[in-house]
Amino acid sequence: MGITGSRDQEIYDLVGIGFGPSNLSLAIALEEHGASAPQQPVRFQFFERQPSFGWHRNMLLPSTTMQISFLKDLATFRNPLSRFSFVSYLHAKNRLVQFVNNQDFYPTRQEFHQYLEWAADAFRDRVGYGTEVTSVRPVTDGSAPPELLRVEVRTGDGTTRTVTARNVVVSTGLVPRLPQGVTADDRVWHSSEFLRRFRAHDPRDLGSVAVVGAGQSAAEITRFLHDELPHAEVHAIIPSYGYSVADDTPFANQVFDPGAVDAYYFGTEQGREAFWRYHRNTNYSVVDADVIRALYQRVYDEEVRGVRRLHVRNLTRVSEVKRRDNETRVTLCSVLDEHTEELAVDALVFASGYDGLDPARLLGDFDRHFLRDASGRHRVERDYRLVSSTALACGVYLQGGTEHTHGLSSALLSNIAVRSGEIADSVVLRRAERELGHSQPLEEASPVA
Ligand code: FDA
Ligand code: NAP
DSSP states (O other), X not given: OOOOSSEEEEEESEEEEOOSHHHHHHHHHHHHHHHHOTTSOOOEEEEOSSSSOOSSGGGOOTTOBOSSOTTSSSSTTTOTTOTTSHHHHHHHTTOHHHHHHHTOSSOBHHXXXXXXXXXXXXXXXXXXXXXXXXXXXXXXXXXXXXXXXXXXXXXXXXXXXXXXXSEEEEOOOOEEOOOTTOOOOSSEEEGGGHHHHHHTSOGGGOSEEEEEOSSHHHHHHHHHHHHHOTTSEEEEEOSSSSOOBOOOOHHHHGGGSHHHHHHHHTSOHHHHHHHHHHHGGGTTTOBOHHHHHHHHHHHHHHHHHTOOOEEEEOSEEEEEEEEETXXXXXXXXXTTTOOEEEEEESEXXXXXXXXXOOTHHHHGXXXXXXXXXXXXXXXXXXXXXXXXXXXXXXXXXXXXXXXXHHOGGGGSSTTHHHHHHHHHHHHHHHHHHHHXXXXXXXXXXXXXX
């Protein structure tokens, strides 16, 4: 990789911040651009704070499945001939025939994780693992519009280095959200850290557990705890009357099509709001039908046996958590009449969702160069580049954090192949523009396949 001293001399065309599926897909798009235009490869480098590739490892629960078709992989929608497709992976693992015999569009999360690791391995010398990006600032002498960005990175041993890039692509992922006033600790967990926290306990010490939320994470964790803790009382605290199904029927699923991004992006503010309202139930606070049925089956079986230990407490929100030593008391508040009651548990899991990526923390003072809309959200160009108030020859792109501009697929995997291609194209075209001294966008400059 390019970092050798406290200051890497190389100027990268692109530095990717975070190496989850989105930036992995971008690495593939850039690699394939290099193969089709070897005379003008894009110089790139990625940084990932985890010690090795990992995709929501703490939620790799047994038998959980993907929520997208295997064909919505890292590359196929952009380049069906890519060697990084899920089908290529199956072929490489000598499992293609069995996969087809299995007749399932939705692999397990475990298998998809193995696919992602397999693809990531091809870029191991272009990714600095165990390396966190701490800031991005323009390189400026105050006269001309900044052309370069200085990216500060911190390695596991606390050493700080800087690298220089013409563009950064921020893809740091979702940010775990806890209700106000709640702090995570060894008894109060967010779903994003679930398996790590769970494994730190002797299951025999977990006689009563509660899971907060009515989304996919909550339902999967509830099912898991019910399986893994056969002696325990399991409380599911859900704000709705019952779990609601994630709409993945064909017409609704079109909201994740690449074409839906244009519909959303070029719509009016009211249009976007309506789009969001109609189709939020494809993703948020909803659960796959098979998981809902599995949970209901358990409740029913317990009813038949006359032994209840899975308690679905509906129309209920958690309003407070009191902690002392091993004691955790959670205040349950009725959505109907605000009546409250306390529940004592040995562990409390908040599957309370996530906030979107916000690049402001990395940008610091530099963030004031970027425009925001009336609601205070970053303005983003169609090519995922932040809109700046002053002329900047360098670019800050987002993969994620663009739900308000590019729609529902922004935080998901559905569109990453196409989106990565669009970002790679933009970087290549803008570089060609700069090199040729053109002020207008170019029509022909080796777009990414
Ligand atoms: P992701 O969060 O995966 O990666 C971001 C990376 O950036 C992380 O590896 C992080 O360590 C790193 N990072 C953060 N800050 C950094 C810094 N400052 N410096 C360096 N590295 C940094 N969607 C879907 O379409 N289908 C599905 O089946 C699922 N399944 C699913 C399961 C679970 C449990 C969750 C929580 C979410 C999903 N999702 C999903 C949605 C999810 O957002 C999506 O699958 C991807 O994780 C998006 O990939 P990204 O690379 O954008 O983020
Ligand atoms: P989510 O869909 O945002 O759900 C969060 C839930 O927590 C909502 O039901 C919310 O209720 C509830 N909640 C928040 N605060 C609460 C409180 N104080 N009391 C009670 N309930 C509270 O989050 P998620 O389930 O983590 O899903 C996030 C993303 O990950 C989605 O894209 C999902 O599809 C994905 N995911 C995928 C898989 C998989 O692929 N197998 C697994 C897990 C997650 P309100 O709606 O009322 O706020």
